[in-house]
Every structure is written in C-alpha cells, then in structure tokens.
Amino acid sequence: MLRKNRLFTPGPTPLLPAAQTAMASFTAHHRTADFRALFQRVLADMKDFIGTRNDVLVLACSGTGVMEASISNLTSPGDKVLVLTAGKFGERWTGLAKAFRCNVEVVNVPYGETFSLNDIQTKLTPDVRAVFMQATESSTGVRHDVEGIAKIVRANGADTLLVVDAITGLGTTHLDVDRWGVDFIIGGSQKALMIPPGLAYCAVSERAWQRMETTSSPRFYFDLRKERKSAAKGESAYTPATSLFAALGAALEFIRQMGNGDLSKGREALVNNAELCAEMTRAGVQALGLKLFAASPAAALTAVCSPAGLDSGKIIKEFRESFDAVVANGQGEMKGQMFRIAHIGYYDYLDTIGILAALEHVLTRCTGKAVEYGAAVRAAQEVYAREMSKKRQLVGA
Amino acid sequence: MLRKNRLFTPGPTPLLPAAQTAMASFTAHHRTADFRALFQRVLADMKDFIGTRNDVLVLACSGTGVMEASISNLTSPGDKVLVLTAGKFGERWTGLAKAFRCNVEVVNVPYGETFSLNDIQTKLTPDVRAVFMQATESSTGVRHDVEGIAKIVRANGADTLLVVDAITGLGTTHLDVDRWGVDFIIGGSQKALMIPPGLAYCAVSERAWQRMETTSSPRFYFDLRKERKSAAKGESAYTPATSLFAALGAALEFIRQMGNGDLSKGREALVNNAELCAEMTRAGVQALGLKLFAASPAAALTAVCSPAGLDSGKIIKEFRESFDAVVANGQGEMKGQMFRIAHIGYYDYLDTIGILAALEHVLTRCTGKAVEYGAAVRAAQEVYAREMSKKRQLVGA
Secondary structure (H helix, E strand, O other): OOOOOEEEOOOOOOOOHHHHHHHHHOOOOOOOHHHHHHHHHHHHHHHHHHOOOOEEEEEEOOHHHHHHHHHHHHOOOOOEEEEEEOOHHHHHHHHHHHHOOOEEEEEEOOOOOOOOHHHHHHHOOOOOOEEEEEOEEOOOOEEOOHHHHHHHHHHOOOOOEEEEEOOOOEOOEOOOHHHHOOOEEEEEOOOOOOOOOOEEEEEEOHHHHHHHOOOOOOOOOOOHHHHHHHHHOOOOOOOOOHHHHHHHHHHHHHHHHHOOOOHHHHHHHHHHHHHHHHHHHHHHHHHOOOOEOOOOEOOOEEEEEOOOOOOHHHHHHHHHHHHOEEEEEOOHHHOOOEEEEEOOOOOOHHHHHHHHHHHHHHHHHHHOOOOOOOHHHHHHHHHHHHHHHHHHHHHHO | OOOOOEEEOOOOOOOOHHHHHHHHHOOOOOOOHHHHHHHHHHHHHHHHHHOOOOEEEEEEOOHHHHHHHHHHHHOOOOOEEEEEEOOHHHHHHHHHHHHOOOEEEEEEOOOOOOOOHHHHHHHOOOOOOEEEEEOEEOOOOEEOOHHHHHHHHHHOOOOOEEEEEOOOOEOOEOOOHHHHOOOEEEEEOOOOOOOOOOEEEEEEOHHHHHHHOOOOOOOOOOOHHHHHHHHHOOOOOOOOOHHHHHHHHHHHHHHHHHOOOOHHHHHHHHHHHHHHHHHHHHHHHHHOOOOEOOOOEOOOEEEEEOOOOOOHHHHHHHHHHHHOEEEEEOOHHHOOOEEEEEOOOOOOHHHHHHHHHHHHHHHHHHHOOOOOOOHHHHHHHHHHHHHHHHHHHHHHO
C-alpha cells in the first residue's frame, strides 16, 4: 500500500503547502521596498499570532538561538536567575545560564511532572533577576502553569523578569502574554507556524527592554536592541532568512483565514484544534490500555508510556516501516520508555484518526498480543462527536 | 516590455531553480536516517566546495552568526587580536571583537583600498592570538591578498590563528585554505551556493580546534565543539534549517555537474565563471568612461563610481524601474557614491551582457547625456571572445 511520509514529531511539523510554494518562488532582496513590506507585515501579524502588544522580533536561528538571546540580553555575569526545569528543555536553560556565568538557582522536578507553586515561591527571593521556564516541556509532554507562575513572579516585583520558552507552546496553548506579565516569550518557525525550521522569534516587554540598557553579557548576532532599531525601519540587522519569511507570511495568512479574517481568532482556532487532536489522542491511547506519561498533559504533544518491557524504539520503527509515519521517541534519559505524538500546527481529524488506527497495528505487531481493532479510533471519535455537539449547542444557544 | 525581477546584489543572489524545488518539497524530520544521510553528504561535499580537509560545520544563522562563532570560540576576554579593516565588513570584525572584550588592534585602510603587508607585519606582534580579515570586502568590491597575509601570519607562529570571512569570497576567488594555513574560513548560503539566506558555514583547522579547549568567552548556540561532536554522529546540535539543507544538497550537485562529476573542479569552474563575468563587466563599464572603485577588484562584485555629481541612488532606482534589476548602492559612508554589480554564483553570459546594455540606457537617462549604445556590450564581448579563444588554444595545445 502507498505510504505517505508524515511527521508526528513535536517539530519539525507538517508543512503548509501554501507556505512551501511561497518559499520556493520568493526571490526578493532583503533591502528592497518589497521585502520591507513583507517584513513589517509579518512582524505586525506575529503580534496577533502571539497575542501581545509587545515588540516582536524574528531572527535567523533555531529556537535555542533566541533562548540564548534572552539570557545574553537580559542578564549580566553573576546575576542570580531561577531556572524551572522538568525535562530536557529545562536543562537547556540551566546550560545556557551557566554558559553566560549567571548564578543559577534551580527548581527541579522529575521528568513527567510539573512544578509546585510553593517550591517556586520559596526560591523566588527578591534578588532573582529573571525566571526561565517552558510553557510546555516537549521532552515529556507536560504543560506548565504559566499563568500561576507569572502571578508569583509579578508579585516578586518589577526587578524579576519572566522568560517563557513557548517554542512548542505558542499555537497549542492559550497564553495571555501581556495580562499575565510575561516579559519575554519565545517561539520557533517549525512548530505551530507550519513552516520549516530556521526562524525563531520573541515578544519583549518594556520592562525587558529597560533591563537591556544595563546588562553586560556579550552579544552581537543576538543583540536585540540593534534588531529592534533595524526593525523600526522595516529591516533586520543582518541578512534575514528571506525564503522562510515568505513562508511565514503565507502561514500567517492561513491562520488569519482560520479566524475568518481575524488573526487573533485564528490563533484561538489553532489552539483549539491542537487541544481537540490531543484530547482525541489521549482517549485513543488510553482505550488501548496505554498510560500517559505526563500528569498534566500539554496539547502540543501526547507522550505515551511504552508497555512494560517493550522498548519504545520498536514502536517508532514499526510506525516508520509500516506507515512511513515519524513518531518521536523519548529524549535523553527517557529514550526507549515512551513515544510522543505531536498535535502542533497543521493536523486535522483524518491525521488524528489515522495515526491512532495505525497505532493499533503497530502495538499488535510489537507486543504480539491482539488489539481490538477500532478501539482507539472509536474512543477518539466519541471525543470528537461530543465536542462537535457541544459546539452546535453553543451556536444554537 | 515584460521585466523579470533579477538580483545583481552581492547576496542574496539569483537562486538555482533545482534548489528552489528541492527546498519546497523537502519535509523530512532532522532526527531520521534520511536527513542524516543528507546532512553527512552535504558536510562532506562542502569540504570539496571550500577546498579543504578541515572539518566543516553548517549552522542556522546568517554569516554574521558564524563570524561571531569564530570570535566567541577562538578568543578569551582580554586576548589581543588584530583586525584588518577596509570597509563595512572589516568594521563588523571590530564590533564583534569588542563585544567579546578582546583587546583589539586594527590595521585600517580607506574604503576602496587594500592592506600593505608591511603595515600588517608591524602590528603582528607574537602575542596576537588571532587575525581577522575579509577575503573580499563586499562593501567596496576589493580583493584582499589572503595568500600573502596568510604567509606572514603563519610565520608569526602557531599561536596566531588566521580567520577569513570569505562569505562573498568562496566560489568567486581561488583560495587554497589548507596550503596557505587559513585556520577558520567562513561562508554563507546566499552567495556562490545560489540558495536563499539562512545558513552559514565554516571550515576549522586542528590548530583552531585546539584553541577552543582553552578559550573562555561565553558561547552556547554557537558552541562549535558541541556542533562538531553532533556532526560526527550525522546531526546538528540544535534543529537545523532542514529545507535550506535540501537546497544546499541540490546546489552542490549542480556545482559537481559543472565539474563533470568532480566537485572540486566544479568549484574551480564557478570561480572562473565569476572572474569572467567580472572581467567583462569591468571592461564594459570602463568603455562607458566610468571608474572602478576598487584598486584591486574582486571577482565577487564590481563597484563602479557614480559619475561626478550624480547620486548613485538614481542609477539604482532607474535599474529597478526600467528593468526590475536590483543593483546595490554603496553601503554606509559610500552610499550615493557607487553602484555595485555582483557576479557571485548563478550568473551567465546573457545576464552579464544584459545588465551592461541596461546600464547604457540607465546612464543616458540619469545623466541626460547620450551614451553610444553597444559600447559597454562590445567591450564585454571582446573580453569574452578573447577568453574563449585562449581556452580553445589551451585545448588544442
């Protein structure tokens, strides 16, 4: 049977065809009126995509580049910072903060769990210059309580900045950046934006811009004040990844159409879509007797524990060989213990049902035990039908 | 008359259609055997493209990102470094070295000129830890003597590293990286490689790798030792710009075909092509009575002085409005004083003749003085015919 290569990984994600076309045919030079118009439209639209009035910058790098930018622009060597870590990407914050000589305090919880606000409160002394966290930890599928954490960070005073890596969170999680007081939020192109990797972005609060006036960590390529100054003139400080900008423009247009011409509504629709895909997937895998890894699961991806005694690498391999579907293994110390199915961006009903049906075959083959065909699919369909009926009632009321 | 949009700018440059197609249709995840195969093939091919046996790394950033990587990986705060500057990109070295707290010595010559080896020798004390230069200064069209400078840097001892920004130099200039002893050479995707911006690369000598064992400048996203370790396993440390890698694979294949299946010969052919385009252009503009800005002109681009009293912005605008051809203005303090026509990568005879013919109309309109139509074209044709006849004689002999 024909097999289409499909990504169910938490980035890169399936590409929007309109963005692929835009990318392939774009040839404009970056110091022209044509490109400036695209650049300015994209930066303005990105505010609506993120849901913020703060200035947005888009840089040529992966998400880790903008994570570094938040550290090198917002801290000076010796600054006390608090890192919240619950997985591989939390650990990246620690590595980055140490590389830039911060005095790093850590709230560390085991993979699969999230933070207690009390533990954070205890370590959140007045001298903490910034708190670094993930909105969703892609290595474990956990959703962290950005709103709750923002509340206690804000209560700590204006001298403590909150930096949120929402690389997989943006477009999959409802985030009220400005109202919650998130000072620096980070995203990447290869996630809910449905385009290839190579761009990363951030929205920066006035408090964070003020901080940059006094910090002394070395930065040049990621000097955000320089980027902001250029952006005000419709340009990037250094050569931008023009073809990816063209793809991003097309993706934002698609999201606007999802919101019937309103990009903010499109963002909401995209998040709701991820949430429904995730809920269907959770119901499906649980109907097969599988356990979720995350106590507080994100809509970005569903991390599923491998059945006892079965290396999840076999499941990944079987998905690949039988269906050419790329499902993610666990990362780092979690490798072999879980598989992860993403719902970030460009996924629909057929994708979701199809991968669950495929999982039924995959499990049968990997465990040697018969699975009741259709069990996961039916559970997912029930979630879908219930959701659609709720929606119809809302419209009727 | 129909006008095709054409770039004659020193990056971004005209795109290779095969690369555009490869980029648009590429969807593989970066942690798969398919991508690892592409990644390893590209890194191996890049050695032949650069002409080195040193390890090559390709990163998701613009060229400035890898310039920063050379500084942050090869120096510690307080290190004495020597920057050779003769234009805007030389000045970028100074900015970068200062941002990373180097003790910066400078050999500074006016825009349009190149360095005297004596001046360099005088400042090249034994305690200089690294020398930073451009192969060709894109802001002025000048070619620097990398071979001559490398000779005196190497004579200074193994403790002085030579770092060459060859972003516009690679693929337009014959460079013998390993024989000359260049420790760190830098390129970008949107130049002779004929693909969009978003990737930058470097080849790093063993001496330079050794240096990184002891340097202490902060780096994380650009930590080259980490990248090298990942590359040995066929992966990048952070998410690579996958679609641009696919484009790069296609471009390297095209260059290999230019060399009849030999990528090193393809590189030579690409450089010879740029040299012929440049020589034709120089002959053409001089036939119109225009003056070259660079005393030692690079093949990457031809910088032409604007006729006395004429703002070169008018020439740029007329090229754009009448022919939809994008020619570059001067940069920084040179704005208004020159226009720059690039020969980097994907240019052929028709492009070269066409832009010279267009220049004849542009000049007539901008100066109000009649230009003898065909004068620039004929001068270029004579260069071409002479070159072809030389080549035929070589083949015949």
